[in-house]
Amino acid sequence: MSSLGGDGHDGVEGDEVDTLDGLIENIETAAKVPAKRRKTGIKSTVERLSSVLYAQGALPDELARLVDLLTIRAHLDQVSLASIVRNLYPSAKVADDVVLRLVGALGHGQLKASLPLQALFLRWLIMVYHLLENPTILSQAYGVLFNLIDTAAIRPQLCHLLALITRRKHVRPFRIQAILGLSRQTGSDPNLTALLRVFKNYYPEIIVGDITKGRAASFKHPDPSWREKLDEIQRKRSERYDDGAARNGFAINHDIGRPLIGAKTLFPAVHTFHAQETSVTLEEIDSAESLAGKLEKIELPSQLVAVLADPLLQKFMLLRPDAEASSRISNWLTACLADVASGDAETGLLLDILDVVHPYALATKTLPPLLLTSMGQFLSVWDGSIKRDAVLETLSFAPLIEFDGNTLEPLEHSILDNTAASQVALLKFYTLLLRRWTATTLAAETTAAPTPAATAIPKLIEHVNNLALTLTQTSPTVGTHLDLLDFYEAAAALYSKPKLLQLIDITIPPPLLVYTLHFSQSLVVVSRLSGVLAAYKLAWEAVMSPAVARQLTRRERDQIDTFNGFLMDLCNCLWRGRAFSTTDLNAQGCHIPPPVQATLAAYVAAAAAQAGASGLSLTTAFGLSYSPLLCLQSIAHVRKLEDEEMAMILTRHGGPVTQASLGQLANRGGLKLSWQEYRAGVLRHLEAQGFPGIPELMYNTMKNLMKTRR
Template sequence: MSSPGGQVFDNLDGLIEDLETASTVPAKRRKTGIKSTIEKTTATLYETGALPDELARLVDLLTIRNFLDQASLGAIVRNLYPSGKVSDEVVLRFLGALGHGQLKPSLYLQALFLRWLVMVYHLLENSAVLSQAYGVLFNLLDTAAIRPQLCHLLALVTRRKHVRPFRIQAILNLSRQTSGDPNLTGLLRVFKNYYPEVIVGDITKGRAASFKHPDPQWRARLDEIQKQRSEREADPAIRNGFAVSHDLGRRLKGTKHLFPTVHTMHAQESSVTLEEIDNAESFVKKLEKIELPTQLVAVLADPLLQKLLLLRPDAEGFSRISNWLMACLGDVASGDADSDIFLDILEVIHDYAVATNSLSPLLLTFFAQFLEVWDGSKKRDVVVETLSFAPVMKFEELYRILRVLEQSMLDNTPSSQVSLLRFYTLLLRRWTITMEAAERLDALPADTVPNLIGYVNQLTLTLTQTSPTVGTFLDIIDFYEAAATLYSKPKLIEHIDITIPPPLLVYLLYFSPSLAVVSRLCGILTTYKRAWEAVMSPAVSRGLTRRERDQINVFNGFLMDLCNCLWRGRAFSTTDANAQGCRITQQAQASLGSYLSAVDPDLGLATAFGLSHSPLLCLQSISHVRELEDAEMATIRTRHAGPVTEASLGQLAHRGGLRLSWQEYRSGVLAYMEAKGFPGIPNLMYNTMKKLMSTRQH
């Protein structure tokens, strides 16, 4: 057996047989160790899971006293992924291994057994088996080593019939003895849900365990193994989306079950229903004759019905879907239905938007009304990702939705502002794809894009004040990279005005403490520069708009200021054309200069932000020199102490050190940064400095 990546996995049956043999022989008498066998077994379990028979054999190894060491047994339990349902026999074997006794597994292993039962609870063939053993499990609560896992399992199993006065009293007594064990308090809260009038007092108000899933990553891997198995066994037509999924109601959990499955009522003998379709060929041949199902809202969850309405749009059908959704919205708004129902409906709409890569106008209308009743926090990621599929529309129409979204989301915290910014980034990326794929771009409201970028400019500036962290700066960079990507498309630049980031934002990002931020910022400015050059070239039929003319000198100021800092040794100069001195006042420059001269009299403010002295770039610069010196160790007698200057390079050569010109050094540093994954600064320099342009061309 092998994985898609090519790694070969052993036959699990043979590995179990080897372990069974080794388990009967004491470790000192074994001719070979079992460490490699355990490693192969756990790797195979992780990749493919265990079939029911294999699972039963492994459980025997774990629960029957043998000569396998505890570490090996623990490794097997932690990787015991069932590929199917868990039988009653397996559950009972684990339950029988609990408790005290010479032949019982260690309490450490018992805790792992209980934890495993919690994690596979949803896969039990018969969950009633745990209910029948409730008394046995409850009587083990006085064993502290397994109490956390035991309380979690009991919390899952507990039903009204299990809550008895003597059990309530037993937990209360044990809780007092253990000074309010959070696990017992959590279990008592479960009891109180069934009989709130019986359990009174402050005992349940203490710190309580939340009984969350012990290992979400383990659960994710288990789900993947189960999914692979179900796909192997499922009908290929259903997997490929060319058959109605009749088990939809079973797959949709919770209140999502409100969504009806595809069903065509009152079908006649001559009718062609969607339920009859079982492959792509049948679907294509009968496309025009297929009758629409009774409940069209099933389109939000059924892939085949989605295909039918995409290929054969029906205005009346979409109206029916809209009426159903609006009725749900009305029930929530009036208080006749729980808002959680609405959030579950929203998840299905999200899946539909992802599947179709669009949010139709009727769903967008529904969405706009949903935002008015949404609390702004529940399932925020689902909400913003779904809304990011909104079609390109006039900014006035978009703003009506954005205004409600912001009123719901923004709560005067940086996290809500960052979430909003991430939404705008997603939206801009999807719009870029939509517009590039459009046959007639002039039919779309292209003015929306520069208006949106200008609108988000205010949000990004706000974030630099409310959350001036590297993480926030990277989120801001993500948005402007999406904008730069849009402006790099020749087809789009023909119709869309260039909108630059705010000057203050550029300088704040440039002086951030992260090389990644600065490198990506320079990469963005490089892309913008190429876009300006494209607009002003004959290749683009349109000329500069008034909005663009107002911005181009400001943008050229960015480039001049950054080049002055990085390359020309003239940081904060305002004497060059378009230079803005990074918008730092003369008074501030004087103060900085005085401070710097006090710290290092040999370093001036004008050169303090160059390749050699910049706090962000000095390590890259001296590392480049060290690499060159290491390659010439046989011929040089001394190393450069750093930081590198044009004068120090000349002195170094006279003392028998590396012979390197100032230009070679700076070009080498740029190449070094590019090789280390920071191409933004080199690209900006090569696209801005005329002397460097010619060197890269050659």
Template sequence: MEPSSSGGDDLDLNLDLDLDTLIGDLETASNVPAKRRKTGIKPTVERTTELLYGRGGLPDELARLVDLLTTRNHLDQASLGAIVRNLYPSAKVSDELVLRFVGALGHGQLKPSLPLQALFLRWLVMVYHLLQNPAILSQAYAVLFNLLDTAAIRPQLCHLLALATRRKHVRPFRIQALLSLSRQTGGDPNLTGLLRVFKNYYPEIIVGDLTKGRAASFKHPDPQWRAKLDEIQQQRSERQDDGATRNGFAVNHALGRQLKGTKALFPTVHTLHAQESSVTLEEIDNAESFVKNLEKIELPTQLVAVLADPLLQKFLLLRPDAEGSSRIRNWLMACLGDVASGDADSDIFLDMLDVIHDYAVATKTLSPLLLTFFAQFLGVWNGSDKRDMVLEALSYIPVMEFQELHKMLQMLEQSVLDNTPASQVSLLRFYTLLLRRWTIAMEETESLDALPVATVPNLIDYINQLALTLTQTSPAVSTCLDILDLYEAAATLYSKPKRLEHMEITIPPPLLVYLLYFSPSLAVVSRLCGILATYKRAWEAVMSSAVPRQLTRRERDQINVFNGFLMDLCNCLWRGRAFSTTDVNAQGCRLPQSIQTALGSYMSAADPEFSLGTAFGLSHSPLLCLQSISYVRGLEDAEMEAIRARHGGPVTQASLGQLAVRGGLKLSWQEYRSGVLAYLEAKGFPGVPELMYNTMKNLMRARRQ
């Protein structure tokens, strides 16, 4: 039953009240013998199980139902069994519920029937991953273990014990009891399965042929029930977050059962051949225990599990181990060797990528062993399968010497580039992400002397060619925005004196700057101007006492080119001298003189009042003319009662004087241009104002005042 769009909240409340009423009816009926009841209880049970199946039970509702199930009453076994089978929790399972079920186990007149107890244990197995405190079963371990001689509940009990067993639970007296009980029962597969769990912790103690017999696999009792439970949990979390968080300080013991297909390649955490006095990761269940025993913890047998287990990741980050790194590297290289020799399918790499990607995201870096893996992987990768995942993982490459990095980048480009703009854009986005990661790494580093930051300008210089190529192969606005993302990341790198002290500034190619500036998008032009303003501040910092170093020869050559950018853009936007080459450093936007002459003749023929020099200013630019006249219209609307005339077209210094004579706005040319800059900033285009205020001396003085 789905709630309507208009009354969903009311309907949800009604369902809660309905189940609450039904539980009350069951509690009342449980105190009355069946023969004395005026009405049958079956419809109430059916309605209760229907609601539990549909949306699960809230903690308070489950608590009442568990009380009903674990107390001797007059409800028939079929009704009680139906309730247990549909006892879907919609949130975490509390310690109280677990202890109520555990306390109901065993023999006695007041205990529930053994078939019902078996259902209790089966339910605990199926909700084990939802226990609010998994350690509660560890506290009740002795009680559960002592019930193994009860054959009716032994299969479910062994399964629950297998989930709850940790190294501290494996004691000689328990091993002896299990061996003895297994002999008495003729090698019960469930006991054999539990013995194998014990043997994982102490293989040198548990010997004999008993553990070699047929053993229970302890699979999930009902996958369909689990699927329904997951659906209920998801629905509830979407409507109301219960605030539960995953415990990252415990080994994911269910990983082997949860991982399927590709991720099953990675083993789970197990520590074999452990000593009595040692501590294993499997024993850790909280942050306090992890910190207390950090120096005592033994390395697990399969260290490659670090790629999939968060606790082992924390352990190896806090206590690095050269031998451990070598073991992980050997495992990965063995997989690579199998593929290279043809003994394994190359798809195994793609299968491993999911886990390696998650590991890189979790640790925020690529260790040397994973760099070695990717160096081999790129040689067999087709460049398209899981491309986004590969590129995101590689974006965690640490800052390294450029020669070493260049080798890997060349291999990456050979795999990714396929003569399509899409592959070039993917690579450009990768470089953008890489620069952002490096910025974070440098910000977190106390001394940049330890990092080869000289790689940064070399890398930007290397990427410049790709960005320039994209303006030709894919001149769309979206591509221009991707290119600007790259140079925003580069400009951010140069925004702190701390970093400028150790690295040279590398500017974008001149042709790229002019192509972006004459883009048909105001957003592109605004962002470009903002980036150039950031670069200008970086140059000023390097040339001042804020950065204690001198300009390099390469930087001196670049700064003249950069000043040409600024002069050309200011000539276009502010000074009414577009494409002029008469000023110092002006390059005329690198437009040949023959083309300038042709364009000037065309504009004069179209309208003698227009000129090429003013065609790209605030008033006449195709990108800025609407914003400029909108600013004037806004002023006129605000002064409607005080003016007799409105401005008719693009604003010029002469037209403003004429407008005032005709009774229109009294607005000076400088006030108009400053107002347009403020208007652009208010409309979400701050780049042009930022560049002008950082470049034009008269605007700088006006802003200081």
């Protein structure tokens, strides 16, 4: 911030006045001295204070000091005080003592603030109501505030604040009579009429007549631009500090002074009309304890569609489900969809509804059945790109359904646009869907296959197998490979649960996909692929053991030889130095045609001869020592061992490591290390470096390593 102390009017120099603390201290000092006795003016200091407050807001301690300045009678002029209030932006929560200070400054008397200043205090409380550290603090002062309602100078702001904090317990006959009497005296003041309408929401059977039908004030936010600046200050601070200020969702959103943005204007606020005096309404709930204690006595609100936007109503509907309530919500959604279909509403209405259905689905982990059944109508007007992430995440909460190639055809038709990005988006959706269905099936109490899980999940995986093969061609990148592995790791996690394995057949990835990922340029991809295959192998072993009480299906038996081929080919490449061999049992040579193998072998032999690498051949080129992905990790392990034995060795290994080179190294006074110890050490090194997949696959496949692990 540029220097603000150059006018020479306040007798303060340097950077002292550039800090909020220094500015407040200067004004506190000046407030103790009458204006005529001050040697310097205070105006420029107040201007600088307002500028700093506008730029960064006030922390809790600074806010408390400023409120003391405003509420304690001193020698500051009204213009300066009003300027401070108008720029009093809190950068954190507003503490109780600040609120009580301002409430205590209201009313009549020599020690009270002036009425114009009191109106500003009330206006400020309205604008920071959502930031109160304890929202019930104003409720506790309700009687004090209500008794000031006959003060005309502050009545508009006071009625607005009372409308915000009014709850069922505050609506009493004597207060109703007081408002009615004052309304007659003032000629039906619109502010009183609006407050009386709030009262009527709680006791419609008591407040009758035409009094609430008159002209009423509209309780809008006093200054939207001020609110935008406050949000900006709060957001900047939240980016620097995590103050844990997230809304807990155990109170109805009564923020009627702030217009809801975007789609949420479609949804009504929670109100329980026609409640009786003995009723318990959701509007009275203000904590988790209150909700738990009154759960069985709470009456359903009048407009249940608000459940889509209100966190407390969502919790209530989850804890006390009601078939009639669900039907009412569905009927509302049906009407919205019908309006769009008939042309009475714009198609954008569906996306606006989605803006609210999306957080509802995230909160409840369910999807309204109507939205699922009306998906075809929704997708017919959706372009597949607008709010794609929200649409797909919402639809991922779809319940288990019979799956075939046409089940989600409308969704795929909307999303796919001949780009790899749309295919990846669809893949991520299927990954989410598989995880949700896994959780749903695992949570089912029955041990019999819940229809249609036994058929839906295998068909879903088969469907994604085709999508995965397409992606290996349209987007052969490491990022896409990792997205593919996200899906197959979700499938492997499913097969790791004996309960699910008893219900659901194993579906393996297609061979072309496995070999494509195995020859990836990323060690992370190869490690994760190996981990997936290791998990699949454990699942096959479980199915064929007494731990899972079922027999292999015909479909599974047809896959076993193919899966054993994966294991043999990968072990031949990584461990046995026999890459692309087809002579071993189940070996498929990674599906590399013999002519291609011959060409590759000749190329590698020529490269090895030119480099003088006698141990390099096509069969060893993908092992621990020569693989482009593993050679650095392998030699790093050897270097670490040599560093530990530095005092005992005369020479280091030049690398790459082979069985013959280890023998020669020991003869020259180097590290004494057997071939088996070297390879086992490399596996341990990979695990330590965060690549556990290859070791896991080797330990679960190679018999000699199985014994070592045990």
